[in-house]
Amino acid sequence: GENVEQHPSTLSVQEGDSAVIKCTYSDSASNYFPWYKQELGKGPQLIIDIRSNVGEKKDQRIAVTLNKTAKHFSLHITETQPEDSAVYFCAARSSNTGKLIFGQGTTLQVKP
């Protein structure tokens, strides 16, 4: 079945450093890859997304890269700040079913 693997499960960085989270997907029909940030007690919030016809997208300190051949995509956060601390989820949407399949999440801790 469709599956999304996300690594690492936890990540701790010093403020100002970069953080990278990686995901791989199994469904070659996936065509849309959003990233969500979830803070404690809240619902996931979209922070950036990328379509399958694009290799990279950037929004200020956040960037996402996609390698369709290898079926993996990554989230890059530069100049991390304490308020970036949260759980981050990747997801892949199948063009066949329209459903989002989520990774297991990465808990990011940014130490001041």
Add this chain to the structure above:
Amino acid sequence: DARVTQTPRHKVTEMGQEVTMRCQPILGHNTVFWYRQTMMQGLELLAYFRNRAPLDDSGMPKDRFSAEMPDATLATLKIQPSEPRDSAVYFCASGLVSAGTFAETQYFGPGTRLLVL
């Protein structure tokens, strides 16, 4: 600003009781999703609707769960009878699909935290 709202935010109930969770999607959105989040399984899609019609509920245990959209401003998820293994956070999300939409952005509500004793 426009947000998905969910009620109740917290629910504690006893095994065997009926639980009803409600969701108000963002006004104008035509797609509604129900997810369940647990530590073990992560975020799982239970069901989703487009223009109030159920498109997929394959992730939902059919014997005890039901999802409906009585109108465009209300989606409900019911569990009857509830069991301790149903304890989780249930999220509703909404999105807009229109002609030419590549993929709808899903906007999540704050969730209903359910504990079944």
